[in-house]
Amino acid sequence: MNDLLAALRDAIGADNVLVGRSDLERYETDGRQHAGRALAVVRPAMTSEVSAILRLAAQHDVAVIAQGARTGLVGAGLADDRGEMLILSLERLSRVVEIDAANRSVTAQGGALLSTINAAAHEDGLFFPIDLGADPSVGGMIAANTGGARFLRYGDVRRNLLGLEIVLADGAGTVLELGGALWKNNVGVDLKQLVAGTSGAFGVVTRATLALQPRPAAQVTALVALRRADAATGLAALLEAHFGTLITAFEGMSANALAAAFAHVSRLRNPFRGPIPPYAVLIELSSGPVLGEDALEQALGEALAGLIDDAGSAIIDIAVDRRDALWAIRHAIPEGLRASGQVVACDIALRRGDVMRFRDEVAAGVAARWPEFAVCDFGHIGDGGLHFNLVWPRAAGALDPAVGEAVRDYVFATVVEKFGGSFSAEHGIGPRNIKHYTRFVPEGVRRVSGQIQQLLAPQRLGRVDFGSTSI
Amino acid sequence: MNDLLAALRDAIGADNVLVGRSDLERYETDGRQHAGRALAVVRPAMTSEVSAILRLAAQHDVAVIAQGARTGLVGAGLADDRGEMLILSLERLSRVVEIDAANRSVTAQGGALLSTINAAAHEDGLFFPIDLGADPSVGGMIAANTGGARFLRYGDVRRNLLGLEIVLADGAGTVLELGGALWKNNVGVDLKQLVAGTSGAFGVVTRATLALQPRPAAQVTALVALRRADAATGLAALLEAHFGTLITAFEGMSANALAAAFAHVSRLRNPFRGPIPPYAVLIELSSGPVLGEDALEQALGEALAGLIDDAGSAIIDIAVDRRDALWAIRHAIPEGLRASGQVVACDIALRRGDVMRFRDEVAAGVAARWPEFAVCDFGHIGDGGLHFNLVWPRAAGALDPAVGEAVRDYVFATVVEKFGGSFSAEHGIGPRNIKHYTRFVPEGVRRVSGQIQQLLAPQRLGRVDFGSTSI
Structure with a gap:
């Protein structure tokens, strides 16, 4: 290893090859507080230096992890815990x-x-x-x-x-x-x-x-309280037919998710006249100056008011806002959940029409098997994406990691095998979910993917083997 | 070959293995009247039959061409002229x-x-x-x-x-x-x-x-006559800032292209008060019911009228329409060009801001080298795509194919090497432009692409070798 480190110092300068324990620490944790141990951190400042680092690492058969801002959620940008991987930080290639x-x-x-x-x-x-x-x-x-x-x-x-x-x-x-x-x-x-x-x-x-x-000149949001979550699917279709691509967000929030946000961030308030509803949808419209905020707010208010008056409508109440107050509720959810207990996060996707059926079925399945968990789902239901997050409350004591694994296995098996959905909608694949990759991605796809990886990147880069066959 | 044909008849039924000359003809020409000769045409009706055909062709080392509706423009869906390729038509897999x-x-x-x-x-x-x-x-x-x-x-x-x-x-x-x-x-x-x-x-x-x-509920179009083509770039930016994603098309048309359309389709008329302008832009706005056609037409008319009044504006005149009259002009251009002479078509793309600079430079270059050609460009300038088509007029006699090749070489070399643009924006790669693929796509990219092709598809399918090294 000393040979490699010496060669790296020659290639990119000694200041940019970090090996001291205290220097390495900040490169060893990510957005979910996962941690690993690096052999060293290298900080190239140009493409030719990146090329030299990869060549040297290949010559010494040392694995490299490219690292950006350490905000990933699947552990793909971290070293493992053996202290043998080289982290290639891009912090000096940031212009x-x-x-x-x-x-x-x-x-x-x-x-x-x-x-x-x-x-x-x-x-x-x-x-x-x-x-x-x-x-x-x-x-x-x-x-x-x-x-x-x-x-x-x-x-x-x-x-x-x-x-x-x-x-x-x-x-x-x-x-x-x-x-x-x-x-x-x-x-x-x-x-x-x-x-x-x-x-x-x-x-x-x-x-x-x-x-x-x-950048849109005008933006308005509405938070819609629903009597039943499954009304959100039809609401999306109605609003898309009416507003077309003016709709820039359609986010769903369960009552548990809302309650956690309100409990955690004291300046947030329930914008509805009644108690927290069973489900709420955040709708955002955006437009250029052709429709200003007054016109946009009026159009959104009228469209939703028209629905509330329908016989059998599931809409309980509506709050409309031009600024960030409603988004603040949505953004407070992840932190609110973490504050309320231990979160088991499932970043899944379904056909849009399946989201609510899945939610009902799996919430019931979780309640029957692990009644301690609170289902606190929220997410991008307008595109079929759902953060189907479960919270193990503090009052229930420490979560047994095996129980956490079991509930994720159950959720993912149901989403993939029963609904044809995805066990990773937008967080990608890393050490945290490679087990599920091996289980749910068909053998033929993994085989070809592994062959392509071997072709383009035969040296060890990153944490994922796309040809992975062992669970 | 008889063994292969017999095996194919067993696999998918004799009725779906065509070998008679008169049966084959309709599978042997495409959207640009290119022609080839097939060994036979097979017409599978399910996935397992497609799989069987590919296996049998591999066993007999016969090349296969998958063929859809024969509308391609680069010859990728046709057999070559040796009569040794098997055409796999998808016409019975069309549900x-x-x-x-x-x-x-x-x-x-x-x-x-x-x-x-x-x-x-x-x-x-x-x-x-x-x-x-x-x-x-x-x-x-x-x-x-x-x-x-x-x-x-x-x-x-x-x-x-x-x-x-x-x-x-x-x-x-x-x-x-x-x-x-x-x-x-x-x-x-x-x-x-x-x-x-x-x-x-x-x-x-x-x-x-x-x-x-x-499907948008409301759609309006405007044709804008410009004094100078280069004003189109700024017009796109202004309209995007104002209308955002309500803009669904922004098409440019040269005076030569407009003239060919009007000359060829007699029911079309110049919608402007004056003569055919040096350049015209077709703008389409689309919306859901939130903005009806009245509102959309008024907004578009006002935005454009605001520009016409600006000092130094390049806008000469504006025609606004709710139906298809303006699109009919745009759609008549390709046929109008074919009617006016022999077309040398160049499907290119540039950075949006480079389109007009490229157009000026290459129109001058073509005029200096081959003065007979009329530059009749048109296309999707709102996304940087340009059909930089040249017409060799009937009056100039038959076009020497070598001259046609030379002018395309010049246009493509300029777009790729001088402007960093593309020699195939939306028609793909086929026998018609594989020469340019080999010349302009970097060796490293072709090498990896060829390796991937060898990995996924080692048998001979289609007309393109992405590892191609010989021009």
Whole structure:
């Protein structure tokens, strides 16, 4: 190892090869407080340095983990606990290279933060439409192919990815330019599609060009209290038919999730006249200046009021807002759940019409098997995404890790095998869920995926073996 | 060959193995009147038959071409002229399997036509938002990853592709299910992304699930006459900032293209008060019922009238319409050009801000080298796509094919090497442009692409070798 460290110091400078225990600590935990131990951390500042690092690591047969902003939720950006992996931090490759306003695109280095690219795009009235609670790096967003709260209108990172530069983990540190700043480009195998969503296992993204969107001039939100959760499905269809792509979010919240948010953040208040309803939906409309906030608020209020008057309507009450008060409730949920007990998080997706059927069935199944758990689901039901999170309350004592595993196994088996859904909607694959990958992804798909990984990235990069056969 | 034909007759029935010259003819020409000669045509009616055909062809080392509706423009769906290739027609795999209205998705067989899926979706107020002059099959649209006139709002086929079933050309006829009907699903290598845009070379798509969109209730169009083409770039930015995603098309038309349309289709008329302008832009706005056609028309008229009054504005005149009259002008252009002479078509893409600079430079370059050509460009300038088509007028006699090749070489070299653009924006790669693939796609990308093709599809399927090294 000393040979490798010496060679790395020669390649990128001794200051950028960290080995001291206290220096390493900040690179060893992520968004979910998982931790590992690194052999060393290297901090390249240009593509050629990334290439040199990957070559040297291959020569010494040392595994490398590319690391962005450590906001991942599946452990893909962390070392394991053996202290033998090299962390390649992109924190010195974090610059915005270019905003092309006419093309509505930004070119940024792999370690650039979401907040940084949005700050750079602001002056031109543009933004990158991935809306998250965290502030990930460009490379991390590509690795997870993350979605977020406005997927319904703007899609995921893949949809907004125009091009990238990658250093392949092929032992030679080969640099490929994949696509440019073009919206359309059909010239054969689109290799950048293999990079999106593959947990950083194929190479290190040193630069990417992303599409930007015009920042809406007007935005209004409504929180709708429903008597029954299953009314949300029809509400989505009605509002989509009426408002089309003005709808930028359609988020669902269970009563338990709402209660946890209100209990945890004291400045939040229940915006309804009555008690917390069985279910609530947050709707956001966004528009350019053609429809100002007055017009947008009036249109949304009228559309919802029309529904409330319908015979048999499940709508109990409506709160409309132009600012962030309703979003604050939605954003407080994850923290509220963590404050109320131990969270078992399930990032799943279903056909939109199956979300509520799944929810009813699995809530009943969980209650029958593990009555201590509170089902506190919420999420992006407008796109079929659901954070089906369960909370083991403090009053029930410590959660047995085996019980946590068992309940996740049950939820995932039901979503995949009974509903044809996904056990990872927007967090990607990492050590935390590779067990489920091996179980639920068909053997033929894993075999081809592993062969492609072996082809593009035969050296050890990242934590995921896509050819994985052992549970 | 007789052994193969006998085995195919056993596998799918003698009626579905065509060998007679007169039976084969309709499978031997495409949208651009290119022609080849097939050994035979096989017409499977289910996935297991497709699998059997690919296995048998591999055993006999016969190349297979998957063929949909023969609307492709690069020759990828045709046999070559040696009469040794087996055409696998999907015309008996053309059913819509399911419309899931709540999920806004359609599942259809690979040979289903665009018009068929739109007819099936109509009742639920939905449509598949790929807007084309032709009526391709689902598999053909995936193979070309086609875009069309509403890409600006709805994107390409890839963006709307949720899942597919494919029979790999791996010699074993392996069937893979890739994705389901989910909008979000991040569980490793997204293999269906390798199928989109790869000209049918990896396998035969027997079924696909596509996302649908709510059909807009209101639609208005405006044709804007510009004094200078380069004013279109700023106009796009202004209108996007004002109307956001209400804009569903932003199409540019040169004076030559407009003149050809008017000359060819006598019922079309110039909608402007003056003569045909130097350049025109077709703008379409679409909305749900929240903004009816009156409101939409008024908003568009006001926004454009505001611009015409600006000092220095390049807008000469505006025509606004609610029906199809303005689109009819746009749609008449390709036929008008064919009627006026021999067309050299260049399907290119640029950064949006480069479109007009490229146009000026290359129009001058063409005029200097080949003054006979008329530059008759038009296309999807709102997304950077340009049909940079040149017409060799009848009066100039027959076009020397070498001159046609030379002018395309010049146009493509300039778009790729000088502007970082694409030589195939939305038609994909086939025998017609494989020469340019080999020249312009970097060696490293071709090498990896060829290795992936060898991995997934070692038997001979389709016309394209993505590892191609010889021009």
